[in-house]
Amino acid sequence: MRHAYTVETVRAAERTLMSRLPPGTLMQRAAAGLAAACGSLMHGTYSRRVVVLAGSGDNGGDALYAAARLARRGAGVTAVLLTPDKAHPGGLAALRRAGGRTLPPEPEAADQAIAQAHLILDGIVGIGGRGGLRPQAAHLARTARESRATVVAVDLPSGIDPDTGETPGETVHADATVTFGSYKPGLLIDPAAEHVGALRLIDIGLGPYLPPPELEALQHADVAALLPTPVGETDKYRRGVVGVVAGSERYPGAAVLAVGGALRGGAGAVRYVGPGAEAVIARYPETLVTSGPPSKAGRVQAWVVGPGLGDDRAARQAVAEVLGSDVPVLVDADALRLADRDQIRRRTAATVLTPHAGEAAALLSADRADVESARLAHVKQLAEAYQATVLLKGSTTLIAQRGHPVRVNPTGTAWLSTAGSGDVLSGLTGSLLAAGLTARDAASVGAYLHGLAGRETPVPFGAHELADRIPQVWRSVHPRT
Ligand SMILES: NC(=O)C1=CN([C@@H]2O[C@H](COP(=O)(O)OP(=O)(O)OC[C@H]3O[C@@H](n4cnc5c(N)ncnc54)[C@H](O)[C@@H]3O)[C@@H](O)[C@H]2O)[C@@H](O)CC1
Numbered sequence: 287m288r289h290a291y292t293v294e295t296v297r298a299a300e301r302t303l304m305s306r307l308p309p310g311t312l313m314q315r316a317a318a319g320l321a322a323a324c325g326s327l328m329h330g331t332y333s334r335r336v337v338v339l340a341g342s343g344d345n346g347g348d349a350l351y352a353a354a355r356l357a358r359r360g361a362g363v364t365a366v367l368l369t370p371d372k373a374h375p376g377g378l379a380a381l382r383r384a385g386g387r388t389l390p391p392e393p394e395a396a397d398q399a400i401a402q403a404h405l406i407l408d409g410i411v412g413i414g415g416r417g418g419l420r421p422q423a424a425h426l427a428r429t430a431r432e433s434r435a436t437v438v439a440v441d442l443p444s445g446i447d448p449d450t451g452e453t454p455g456e457t458v459h460a461d462a463t464v465t466f467g468s469y470k471p472g473l474l475i476d477p478a479a480e481h482v483g484a485l486r487l488i489d490i491g492l493g494p495y496l497p498p499p500e501l502e503a504l505q506h507a508d509v510a511a512l513l514p515t516p517v518g519e520t521d522k523y524r525r526g527v528v529g530v531v532a533g534s535e536r537y538p539g540a541a542v543l544a545v546g547g548a549l550r551g552g553a554g555a556v557r558y559v560g561p562g563a564e565a566v567i568a569r570y571p572e573t574l575v576t577s578g579p580p581s582k583a584g585r586v587q588a589w590v591v592g593p594g595l596g597d598d599r600a601a602r603q604a605v606a607e608v609l610g611s612d613v614p615v616l617v618d619a620d621a622l623r624l625a626d627r628d629q630i631r632r633r634t635a636a637t638v639l640t641p642h643a644g645e646a647a648a649l650l651s652a653d654r655a656d657v658e659s660a661r662l663a664h665v666k667q668l669a670e671a672y673q674a675t676v677l678l679k680g681s682t683t684l685i686a687q688r689g690h691p692v693r694v695n696p697t698g699t700a701w702l703s704t705a706g707s708g709d710v711l712s713g714l715t716g717s718l719l720a721a722g723l724t725a726r727d728a729a730s731v732g733a734y735l736h737g738l739a740g741r742e743t744p745v746p747f748g749a750h751e752l753a754d755r756i757p758q759v760w761r762s763v764h765p766r767t
């Protein structure tokens with residue numbers, strides 16, 4: 287599991303740890319890790335040209351100390367000081383002792399040094415930065431981006447909001463980020479995460495001083511431990527039956543895709559309810575189909591409702607019936623519009639809502655662009671407002687449930703934004719719910735497998751190919767399945 291902590295939490299842990307160590311120890315630990323990472327990114331240090339963009343805080347200090355280490359090992363180092371009279375004194379002295387030279391941030395000289403660099407260390411701001419970069423720093427960030435050098439962000443790409451993943455203005459675009467002590471939410475959530483590049487964590491000893499995280503990301507081993515595995519004495523009901531209410535005369539394909547996802551999610555059987563039965567059976571003969579309303583469909587352990595459902599009376603009625611049941615329900619697509627909001631809040635069994643940014647905006651009466659630029663705040667707000675588990679789909683999928691750290695899905699690719707992809711995800715996640723996972727785990731594992739399937743399917747792909755790919759990625763996560 288990867289854990290991420292907000293600035294306030296990191297600073298509190300750092301204070302406690304620092305009080306037990308000689309002054310400057312943490313910065314030296316950070317600088318040593320950073321210098322080693324830069325050395326390996328440059329495949330050596332001798333005759334490499336390194337430019338440091340140094341702000342006046344401790345982030346600049348980390349960068350200067352690391353650059354001094356590189357200079358001692360043969361690199362030619364130039365530091366561009368954003369505020370020369372306020373540069374970190376210790377870091378600056380160390381760099382000068384090691385033979386590094388400094389430049390004020392005058393555009394011409396700085397631009398020239400950047401143009402010739404092999405590696406640029408972005409030490410403009412770290413967790414102390416607020417708001418978009420100021421004009422001088424913004425200019426350097428743009429010049430660095432346009433150069434051919436490898437850009438390494440110190441702790442985080444300057445200009446991103448470490449707590450939220452928002453990018454309030456110009457930011458550094460890094461090829462790699464070396465972060466200290468712990469991950470920060472902004473490194474894992476878009477739009478900021480897009481500018482992070484390869485992410486490396488340097489342990490500076492904070493671990494024992496950190497409380498439960500604010501954000502977490504499952505890794506293969508976590509997902510493997512959560513995947514449902516049939517045991518000796520079992521049958522389809524004990525493995526779980528998932529009911530899928532999806533598709534319409536107009537969109538029978540959504541029914542096929544949702545069932546396709548559900549068949550790959552570990553439930554023992556999939557029951558389909560709706561007007562797409564013929565199309566579903568033609569593709570997946572193992573599906574149990576029913577033509578009546580969901581309440582007459584027979585026993586299920588979880589429902590998926592919504593993909594391609596349309597919005598006629600029957601659809602509205604089906605959504606209300608499913609929400610009236612006492613088993614976990616996943617509400618997607620059209621059902622997010624049709625559902626009675628109070629009925630969602632009144633439910634006692636688990637409810638999972640799976641909106642994309644546009645649907646989330648409608649549920650919150652907000653702007654889509656605002657949801658996309660501040661995903662973390664909005665997913666939490668949704669979970670709170672609807673008293674449900676919310677999976678906010680998109681460039682970084684987030685899963686929120688009140689009282690728990692938000693989860694960010696680390697898998698996925700922009701190729702997943704294809705028609706029907708969400709239908710497969712809802713079927714898959716509903717199946718995991720029926721198999722007995724909690725709402726939060728089902729949503730996280732569903733997003734993880736779906737994202738991996740997106741990465742493993744040859745592109746460009748159609749959504750049905752994603753469903754077909756799930757067994758392979760399942761086995762890659764859990765080889766002994
Ligand atoms: N506190 C600690 O124990 C440790 C801190 N470390 C480093 O220290 C950093 C935090 O240092 P600070 O608290 O000094 O803060 P920062 O160095 O992150 O930022 C503060 C400086 O940036 C300037 N600044 C703020 N917003 C700006 C903007 N939008 N555009 C341009 N300049 C801006 C401020 O004027 C100030 O000079 C961490 O990110 C990390 O790199 C590491 O050395 C590890 C240990």
Ligand SMILES: [K+]
Binds near residue numbers: 345412439440443444
């Ligand atoms: K930085």
